[in-house]
Amino acid sequence: RHQNASIPITTTCPYCGVGCGVLARVDGVAGDSSHPANQGRLCVKGSALHETLVTGSEPSFGPRVGGKEVGWEHAIDRVASAITDAVRDHGPGSVAFYLSGQLLTEDYYVANKLAKGFVGTPHVDTNSRLCMSSAVAAHKRAFGEDCVPGCYEDLELADLLVLAGSNAAWAHPVLYQRMKAAHRAGRKVVVIDPRQTATSELADLHLKLRPGTDTQLFNGLLVWMHEQQALNVEYLTQHCSGVEETLKAAKRSAPDIDAVAQVCDLALEDVKAFYQWFTETERTVTAFSQGINQSVAGTDKGNAIINCHLATGRVGRPGAGPFSLTGQPNAMGGREVGGLANTLAAHMDYDTPGARELVADYWQTDRLADGPGLKAVDLFEAVHRGDIKVLWVMGTNPAVSLPDSARVREALARCDTVIVSDCVSTTDTTAFADILLPAAGWGEKDGTVTNSERRISRQRRFLPLPAGVKPDWQIMSEVGQALGHTKAFSYRKPVDIFREHAALSGYRNAGERVFNIAALEHLTDDAYEQMQPVQWPVKAGGSGGLQQTSRLFSDGCFPTPDGRARLVPVHTLPPGQQPGEHYPLVVNSGRIRDQWHTMTRTGLASKLFAHRDEPFIEVHPDDMAGSGLLEGGLAVLNGPSGQFIGRVRRTSHQRPGEVFVPIHWNGQFASSALASDLMAPTVDPISGQPESKHGIAAIKPL
Ligand code: SF4
Numbered sequence: 232r233h234q235n236a237s238i239p240i241t242t243t244c245p246y247c248g249v250g251c252g253v254l255a256r257v258d259g260v261a262g263d264s265s266h267p268a269n270q271g272r273l274c275v276k277g278s279a280l281h282e283t284l285v286t287g288s289e290p291s292f293g294p295r296v297g298g299k300e301v302g303w304e305h306a307i308d309r310v311a312s313a314i315t316d317a318v319r320d321h322g323p324g325s326v327a328f329y330l331s332g333q334l335l336t337e338d339y340y341v342a343n344k345l346a347k348g349f350v351g352t353p354h355v356d357t358n359s360r361l362c363m364s365s366a367v368a369a370h371k372r373a374f375g376e377d378c379v380p381g382c383y384e385d386l387e388l389a390d391l392l393v394l395a396g397s398n399a400a401w402a403h404p405v406l407y408q409r410m411k412a413a414h415r416a417g418r419k420v421v422v423i424d425p426r427q428t429a430t431s432e433l434a435d436l437h438l439k440l441r442p443g444t445d446t447q448l449f450n451g452l453l454v455w456m457h458e459q460q461a462l463n464v465e466y467l468t469q470h471c472s473g474v475e476e477t478l479k480a481a482k483r484s485a486p487d488i489d490a491v492a493q494v495c496d497l498a499l500e501d502v503k504a505f506y507q508w509f510t511e512t513e514r515t516v517t518a519f520s521q522g523i524n525q526s527v528a529g530t531d532k533g534n535a536i537i538n539c540h541l542a543t544g545r546v547g548r549p550g551a552g553p554f555s556l557t558g559q560p561n562a563m564g565g566r567e568v569g570g571l572a573n574t575l576a577a578h579m580d581y582d583t584p585g586a587r588e589l590v591a592d593y594w595q596t597d598r599l600a601d602g603p604g605l606k607a608v609d610l611f612e613a614v615h616r617g618d619i620k621v622l623w624v625m626g627t628n629p630a631v632s633l634p635d636s637a638r639v640r641e642a643l644a645r646c647d648t649v650i651v652s653d654c655v656s657t658t659d660t661t662a663f664a665d666i667l668l669p670a671a672g673w674g675e676k677d678g679t680v681t682n683s684e685r686r687i688s689r690q691r692r693f694l695p696l697p698a699g700v701k702p703d704w705q706i707m708s709e710v711g712q713a714l715g716h717t718k719a720f721s722y723r724k725p726v727d728i729f730r731e732h733a734a735l736s737g738y739r740n741a742g743e744r745v746f747n748i749a750a751l752e753h754l755t756d757d758a759y760e761q762m763q764p765v766q767w768p769v770k771a772g773g774s775g776g777l778q779q780t781s782r783l784f785s786d787g788c789f790p791t792p793d794g795r796a797r798l799v800p801v802h803t804l805p806p807g808q809q810p811g812e813h814y815p816l817v818v819n820s821g822r823i824r825d826q827w828h829t830m831t832r833t834g835l836a837s838k839l840f841a842h843r844d845e846p847f848i849e850v851h852p853d854d855m856a857g858s859g860l861l862e863g864g865l866a867v868l869n870g871p872s873g874q875f876i877g878r879v880r881r882t883s884h885q886r887p888g889e890v891f892v893p894i895h896w897n898g899q900f901a902s903s904a905l906a907s908d909l910m911a912p913t914v915d916p917i918s919g920q921p922e923s924k925h926g927i928a929a930i931k932p933l
Contacts, residue, residue: 237256238256239254239255239256239260239261239693240254240255240256240691240692240693241253241254241255241263241265241689241691242254242255242674242689242690242691242693243266243560243680243682243688243689243690244273244276244277244280244560245280245333245560245673245690245832246276246277246559246560246827247276247402247403247404247558247559247560247827248403248556248557248558248559248560248562248563248682248683249268249269249403249404249405249406249682249683250268250560250680250681250682250683250684250686250688251263251266251268251269251272251273251274251277251405252265252266252268252269252688252764253273253277253280255280255281255674255693256281256693257281257284257693257694258281259281260273260277260278260280260281261273262277266688266764267383267686267764268383268405268406268682268684268686268688268764269405270409272405272408272409273405274404274405274408274824275404275824275825275839275842276404276825276826276827276833276839277405279833279836279838279839280673282835282836282838282839283832283833283835283836283839284672284673284674284694284835291669291697291698291699291700292656292667292669292699293669293699294306294666294667294668294669294699295656295664295666295667296309296665296666297665303699303701303709306666306668307706307709307710307713308713309666310623310650310666310668310710310713311710311713311714313621313647313648313650313666314326314350314621314710314714315714317620317621317647317648318350318351320620321620323350323351323352323598323600324352324353324354324604324618325352325618325619325620325621326346326350326352326354326619326620326621326622326623327352327354327355327356327604327605327610327613327614327619327621327622327623328342328345328346328352328354328355328356328622328623328625329356329357329358329607329610329622329623329624329625329627329629330342330355330356330357330358330565330570330625330626330627331357331358331559331565331625331626331627332357332358332359332362332558332559332560332561332562332565333559333560333561333626333627334561334564334565334625334626334703335561335564335676335677335678335679335680335690335703335704335725336561336564336565336567336568336678336679336680336681336687336729336732337678337679337704337725337728337729337732338625338626338678338702338703338704338707339357339561339564339565339568339570340568340704340728340731340732341703341704341707341708341711341720341722341728342355342570342625342703342707343355343568343569343570343576344576344594344711344719344720345707345710345711345720346600347569347575347576347599347600348590348591348594348596348598348599348600348719349594349596349598349711349714349716349719349720350598350714351598351599351600352600352604353572353600353601353602353603353604353605354572354604354605354610354613354619355570355571355572355604356570356571356572356604356605356606356607356610357565357570357571357607357627358559358607358627358629358632359558359559359562359565359566359570359571360571360572360606360607360608360918360919360920360921361525361607361632361633361920361921361923362521362524362557362558362559362562362920363524363555363557363558363562363563363566364524364529364571364606364915364918364919364920365523365524365525365526365529365530365532365533365915365917365918365920366519366523366524366529366533366555366557367566367571367918368529368530368533368915368917368918369529369530369531369532369533369534369536369537369555369799370533370537370555371580372530372534372797372799373534373537373538373541373796373797373798373799374783374784374789374790374791374796374797375789375790375791375792375796375797376578376744376745376746376790377566377578377746378685378745378746378783378784378790379554379555379557379563379683379684379685379783380546380547380552380553380554380782380783380784381516381547381551381552381553381554381684381781381782381783382684382685382766382781382782383406383409383683383684384549384781385516385549385550385551385552385554385782386406386409386410386413386516386518386554387409387410387412387413387550388413388514388549388550389418389514389515389516389550389551390417390418390419390512390513390514390515390550391418391419391420391421391508391509391512391514391515391516392410392418392419392420392421392515392516392518393420393421393423393505393509393515393516393517393518394420394421394422394423394424394430394434394518394519395423395424395445395517395518395519395520395522395523395536396423396424396445396519396520396521396522396523396524396532396924397424397430397518397519397520397521397522397523397556398424398426398428398429398430398520398522398821398822399430399518399520399556400428400429400430400432400433400824401428401429401430401822401823401824402520402521402556402558402821402822403520403556403683404824406556406683407430407433410433411433414433419435419436419508419512420433420434420435420436421434421435421436421437421438421505421508422434422436422437422438423438423440423445423448423522424437424438424439424440424522425439425440425441425442425522425819425885425886425889426439426819426884426885426886426889426891427439427883427884427885428884429824436501436504436505436508438495438497438501438502438505439497439886440495440496440497441494441495441496441886442806442817442819442889442924442925443526443528443805443806443925444494444495444496445522445523445526445532445535446484446528446531446532446535446801446802446803446804447484447485447490447491447494447495447803448485448491448495448502449532449535449536449538449539449801450480450481450484450485450535450801450803451481451484451485451487451488451490451491451502451506452505452506452509452539453477453478453481453535453538453539453542454478454481454482454485454486454487455488455506455510456506456509456510456539456542456543457478457542459510461510461543462542462543463542463543463544465544466541466543466544466787467541467542467544467798469787470541470544470787470788470789470795470796471541471542471795471796471797471798472793472795472796472797472798473797473798473799473800474542474798476798476800477538477798477799477800477801479800480800480801480802481535481538481800481801483802484801484802484803488502488503488506496886509539513545513551514548514549514550514551515540515543515545515550515551516550516551516552516553516554517536517539517540517552517553517554518554518555518556519532519533519536519553519554519555519556520555520556520558521558521821521923521924522924523536524918524920525920525921525922525923525924525925526806526915526920526922526924526925527804527806527807527913527914527915527916527922528803528804528915529915529918529920529922530915530917530918530920531799531801531802531804531917532801533553533555534799534801535801536553537553537799538798538799538801540552540553541796541798542798546784546796547782547783547784547785548782548785549782552782554683555683556683557682557683560680560682561680561681563681563682563683563685564679564680564681564687566578567681567732567736567746567767568732571606572603572604572605572606572607572610572919573603573604573606573919575587575590576590576735577590577732577735577736577738577740577744577746578736578744578745578746579744580603581600581601581602581603582602585739587599587601589738589739590735593735593738594719595718595719596719606914606918606919607629607633607919607921608633608634608912608914608919608921609919611629611633611638611639611642612642612912614642614643614645614646615638615641615642615645617645619646620646620647620648621646621647621648621650622643622646622648622649622650623650623651623652624649624650624651624652624653624660625651625652625653625670625703626652626653626654626670626703627660628658628659628660628828628829628831628897629643629660630643630658630659630660630662630663630898631658631659631660631829631897631898631905631907632828632829632894632907633907633912633921634907634910634911634912634913634921634922634923635872635873635907635908635910635911635912636873636905636907636908637872637873637908638872638912640659640663643660643663644663646663648665648666649663649664649665649666650664650665650666650667650668651663651664651666651667651668652668652669652670652703652706653667653668653669653670654669654670654671654672654673654675654700655672655831655832656669657899658829658831658897658899659829659897659898659899668701668706669697669699669700669701670700670701670702670703670706671692671696671700671701671702671703673690673832674692674693674694675692675694675695675696675697675700675702676690676692676696676702676703676725677689677690677691677692677702677724677725678690678702678704678725678729679725679729679762681767684766685766685767685780686764686765686766687748687764687765687766687767688764689759689762689764702725704722704725704728705722707720708720708721708722724756725759726754726756726759726760729751729754729759730751730752730753730754732748733748733749733750733751733752733754734749734752736748736749737749737750737752743790744790745768745783745790746767746768747767747768747769747770748767748768748769750769750770750771750776750777750778751765751769751777765777765779766779766780766781767779767780768780784796806922806925807911807913807922807925808871808911808913808922808925808926808927809927810888810927811927813929814869814870814871814927814928814929815888815929816854816868816888816889816890816927816928816929816930817888817889817890817925817926817927818868818870818875818889818890818891818892818906818909818910818925818926818927818928819885819889819890819891819892819924819925820891820892820893820894820906820909820910820923820924820926821891821893821894821924822893822894822895823842823843823893823895824842824843825839825840825841825842825843826839826843826893826895827895828894828895829894829895829897830895830896830897830900831897833895834897834899834900843893845877845878845901846875846876846877846878846892846893846896846901846904847877847878847879847880847892847893848866848868848875848877848878848879848880848890848891848892848930849880849882849884849885849890849891849892850866850879850880850881850882850890850930851882851883851885851886851887851888851889851890852881852882852883853887853888854887854888854890854930855879855881858930858931858932859931859932860879860930860931860932861879861932862879862880862881863878863879864878864879864932864933865877865878865879865932865933866878866879866930866931866932866933867930867931867932867933868890868892868909868928868929868930869928869929869930869931870908870909870910870926870927870928870929871911871927872908872909872910872911873905873908873909874903874908874909874928875892875903875904875905875906875908875909875928876901876903876904876933877892877904890928890930892904892906892909893906894906894907894923906923907923909926909928910922910923910925910926911926
């Protein structure tokens with residue numbers, strides 16, 4: 232079936248967390264009208280997928296050790312011996328894995344099992360740390376588990392749609408199209424964003440707030456609703472804890488609406504309109520994304536939003552709930568298997584009672600890591616210090632994407648052994664690889680991904696696997712076997728891994744944990760091949776023998792020890808860096824419409840440069856006055872840890888004193904335009920997510 236170019240294969244887009252279904256052929260793609268996420272739609276990036284196939288973009292490459300091409304057997308032996316030597320001489324914590332939301336769930340599962348279960352290192356983190364880890368932490372604090380309670384349909388059903396820190400029109404385009412199509416008389420949209428974006432065009436009210444003040448805005452909303460006696464007291468009494476402490480903290484942070492308007496730098500009547508609409512509208516969804524997450528207070532901001540929904544009983548009901556928009560195609564799948572350093576497996580943490588014993592027993596290992604490992608920024612700092620001797624990077628480009636990327640590149644250069652698995656041999660990170668392993672890319676591999684609404688979909692292979700290339704799960708299984716764990720890594724195909732992953736989610740889980748897909752543990756090879764998109768938790772029963780779940784917590788029961796959701800006291804924490812004499816500007820960063828991450832894939836399609844063809848800096852007219860900056864001229868932003876060169880775009884879309892730069896350009900396209908060079912490695916103390924939306928800099932003409 233993979234060789235017949237005329238028959239499209241049903242698969243899933245590898246870019247954003249909307250998770251659109253795609254009908255793919257080598258020479259063209261179309262939206263899958265049967266996929267519930269996109270119902271046939273595709274955005275510009277999705278429509279160009281066939282132009283960005285890695286196959287054919289460069290001569291296929293074989294495994295390399297020390298820059299020399301070698302056979303697979305030799306490469307696997309070298310990986311295994313590097314890990315064995317490091318563990319023997321320095322302990323298991325001297326080995327680290329850095330994974331990616333681009334990996335399929337099956338790849339992620341094997342990586343987590345190999346690292347935590349058999350190498351015994353806790354240091355396994357992922358680029359999802361840069362993306363959604365604050366939302367993960369907020370979900371866990373409020374609900375007891377990392378769960379998005381609602382589904383995409385809720386964004387359409389909502390009579391009030393609040394978009395906080397989300398430029399969905401560019402970052403989640405197909406979902407935005409659905410939001411737009413659902414617009415009707417009486418429905419209102421509020422956009423909360425310091426910038427005017429393509430998304431704010433949909434807004435009835437755009438709150439262009441001062442960066443970093445979202446906490447006060449939502450704390451103020453809670454206080455306002457309390458004063459208006461608009462809280463759902465019955466729901467709070469029956470289903471929630473932490474109410475009094477949370478209200479007290481909210482009052483300290485945002486005592487009244489005047490204080491909120493002042494601190495957020497908003498017109499009083501706009502704040503009031505938002506508060507009134509939220510108070511009056513039962514069907515309210517607050518969708519939040521990187522503008523909330525990528526902050527030193529990202530977790531608190533997420534909880535400030537969730538607090539308002541819990542306080543009004545608006546969780547898990549049609550058209551009502553907080554909704555975290557996931558950045559990557561499989562950020563949620565990685566979270567499900569335990570791909571974050573602070574999680575263990577199947578939505579269990581190290582400190583979940585009995586979890587370590589359960590997982591050790593299930594995997595039949597006596598080497599399971601003891602406790603949480605280092606999160607991304609700390610992990611690379613440990614590499615820089617020399618504590619990590621072997622680092623294995625899979626399917627991601629930290630030399631461009633992590634904050635203070637110059638220091639990350641230094642760390643990579645210092646590390647004894649850097650192993651990189653990737654489908655491209657020429658990224659900024661592969662340049663540091665002592666061992667480079669060619670991994671299958673999109674279209675060449677099989678497995679599953681989970682999108683922002685908990686929907687598991689198949690990614691299917693429609694291209695022949697190039698000679699010498701292997702899928703990630705197979706590479707890691709061969710390393711696991713070379714380390715002597717033959718039985719534990721005896722997988723022959725992705726479905727073997729999926730069945731094991733599904734069974735673990737139900738192992739000794741009589742309902743304590745929501746993430747449960749055990750009903751899929753006996754899928755036949757054929758059923759896996761034919762598998763239709765399904766939202767977890769999945770139970771036996773219903774049509775086709777399976778019952779999926781659109782909404783969670785509709786019954787007011789939560790996976791916490793007392794079954795109650797928790798309102799979380801949220802205090803005010805300002806951004807880590809404040810502008811001043813030397814660096815007077817705030818730097819905001821984000822995605823543009825037609826590019827993806829560090830451009831290693833979308834950079835292959837010339838048409839995706841038609842929208843924005845070079846790095847740019849958006850500057851407010853007030854900041855251009857008397858500066859010598861010219862529209863269309865080159866300028867340099869100098870920050871405490873690096874610089875960014877781009878072409879000036881004069882626009883009042885952002886506030887005076889603030890500039891915006893895109894995150895995509897990598898070292899090959901424009902080594903002087905890495906947004907990460909302007910970002911300090913300041914992180915949220917709870918989630919470890921870097922504050923990638925708030926740097927400081929000075930600007931001058933080049
Ligand atoms: Fe792909 Fe996201 Fe576009 Fe859908 S919206 S086609 S998942 S990039």
